[in-house]
Amino acid sequence: MVEQNLRPDVVVFDCDGVLVDAVSSWRTLHDAFGTDNALNLNRFIRGEISDVEFMRSDIQMWKAVVNPIHRDDLFRAYAGVALMPGAREVVAKLQDAGVFVAIVSAGVDLFVSSIASMLKVDDWIANGFVFDEEGYLTDEGVCRLHATGKGEIITKLLKMNDLDVARCVSVGDSEMDLSMHVEGSRFIGFNPSRDSSVEAFARAAVPVVVEKNLRAILPLLGFDDD
């Protein structure tokens, strides 16, 4: 039997690489358009360009390939992306036990919203796009949260729903997700995909699950993993 006192009141998931089996919902769009924005990704990670500038550069690259771009074209790019094995069961199990489940993602809202409704989570937030009245992509993105600033969002979410930080667990797959580790809460590293993520999780001394099935986090949350 696992320890029931480990059970949280709220679990906050990163989306890309945690609830879905794809590293980045931005990357999925680049793959669909045959573009590569690695240069600006590195500039963004180094803090040389802002989220808004980064999103604008993504959109410019895609529009250089296809213009105009309809919302449906973007949505179609996600057709091949699968949920992480176990995601549906884990979210259902948590919610059945009265746990509040949220998604805090710096990924694409168009995609994250579909995952949120598929899994019926209690709340979600992501970055994304602006479309005109006919559904065509405009030149600017919407930045609702910074990939390294997820903690502020989680703190707000806890306050809004009257939840205790000590009863909060976040789950992420990258070093940027360590910003979800609000003081007093717990964090679980899930399948870190980059070496830098593996190293960052080790430095932060957080528990790490290395199994491509979300059920593997259940014992850390005080649930049996069946």
Ligand SMILES: [Mg+2]
């Ligand atoms: Mg991720």
